[in-house]
Amino acid sequence: MELARSKFRIMLVDDHLERLQMLEQVLVAEQHVIVARLDSNADLTAEVNLHKPDIIFIDVDAPARATLESLAQINKLQPLPVVLCAARSDSETARRAVDAGVSAYVVNGLQPERVSALLEVAVARFEVQQNIRLELDAARTRLADQRDIEKAKGLLMKRRNLDEAAAFALLRRMAMDRQQKIGEFARSLLSAADVL
Numbered sequence: 001m002e003l004a005r006s007k008f009r010i011m012l013v014d015d016h017l018e019r020l021q022m023l024e025q026v027l028v029a030e031q032h033v034i035v036a037r038l039d040s041n042a043d044l045t046a047e048v049n050l051h052k053p054d055i056i057f058i059d060v061d062a063p064a065r066a067t068l069e070s071l072a073q074i075n076k077l078q079p080l081p082v083v084l085c086a087a088r089s090d091s092e093t094a095r096r097a098v099d100a101g102v103s104a105y106v107v108n109g110l111q112p113e114r115v116s117a118l119l120e121v122a123v124a125r126f127e128v129q130q131n132i133r134l135e136l137d138a139a140r141t142r143l144a145d146q147r148d149i150e151k152a153k154g155l156l157m158k159r160r161n162l163d164e165a166a167a168f169a170l171l172r173r174m175a176m177d178r179q180q181k182i183g184e185f186a187r188s189l190l191s192a193a194d195v196l
Contacts, residue, residue, distance in 0.1 A: 008119065011036045011053035013044070013067075019059055019110075026112045027057075032119075044070035048078065055119065059085040059110055063093055068100045075101030079133075081126035083118050085110040103129070145183025152186035155193055 010032050014020035024034055035051040038044075040060050044067065048056070056074075058067065063086050071082055084097055085106040097105050103122035110118075149171065156167040175185035 007031045007033065008054040008123075009033050009035045009052070011038065011047060011051055011056050013038045013040055013042065013056065013058040013060070015039050015060060022112060023057065023059060023110070023115070026115045030116055040064060040067055045073050045077070048074055048080065053080065055122065056080055056082045057085075057119075058083065061087045062089065063097060065096075068093075068096045071097075071100040071102060079126070079130060081119075081122040083122045085118075101129070141183070145181070145186070148183055148186040148190060152189045155189065 010027055012020055012023060012027075012034055014023065014037075020037060024037065027034060035053050036047055038047055040058070044056070056071075060067070063084060071084075074080060074082075079101060081103045082101060083104045083106070084102045086093075087108065089097075089105075089107045094105060094107075103126040104118050106114075106118065149168075152171055153164060153167040156162055156170055157164060160167070160170070162170065171186060171189070172182055174189075175182040178185060180188070
């Protein structure tokens with residue numbers, strides 16, 4: 001997901017009207033579009049689905065557990081860069097914020113002149129996290145494929161009295177005939193063998 005551009009669709013969350021207005025003025029002056037203005041009691045998951053922001057910007061006195069749980073849910077279902085500013089925090093809350101997928105976490109004072117830099121940091125960190133997530137998913141898939149291919153080869157060796165090379169060649173040919181990746185076909189073969 002590539003977000004590197006100058007204008008973002010931003011969802012603002014803040015319980016203090018004056019602070020929210022100041023933040024909105026700064027962001028609009030930098031050509032960003034504010035798609036929603038919410039307080040911390042809003043259903044963030046539903047609001048993200050409704051408004052489809054590029055970034056969530058939250059400015060609160062202290063992040064509530066419900067807010068962090070909503071952010072964790074959003075991070076699982078439709079990850080977004082999140083900037084979280086808090087007037088006060090503790091190490092446990094900071095850890096939970098990071099676990100929830102917060103990209104930039106600022107404690108004790110948001111300064112208007114730093115908003116642009118915060119957005120850049122949040123987007124950059126988010127993109128790094130997403131790349132790591134994709135690489136991890138790909139590695140998990142490769143490991144699962146290798147495991148299932150080995151099991152399927154073993155099954156073919158046993159049932160068809162083949163050596164390892166012949167079992168692999170047969171597995172590969174059967175996957176190609178069905179226009180499937182070999183790992184996917186190996187899983188199908190193992191599932192069918194379990195049924196039988």
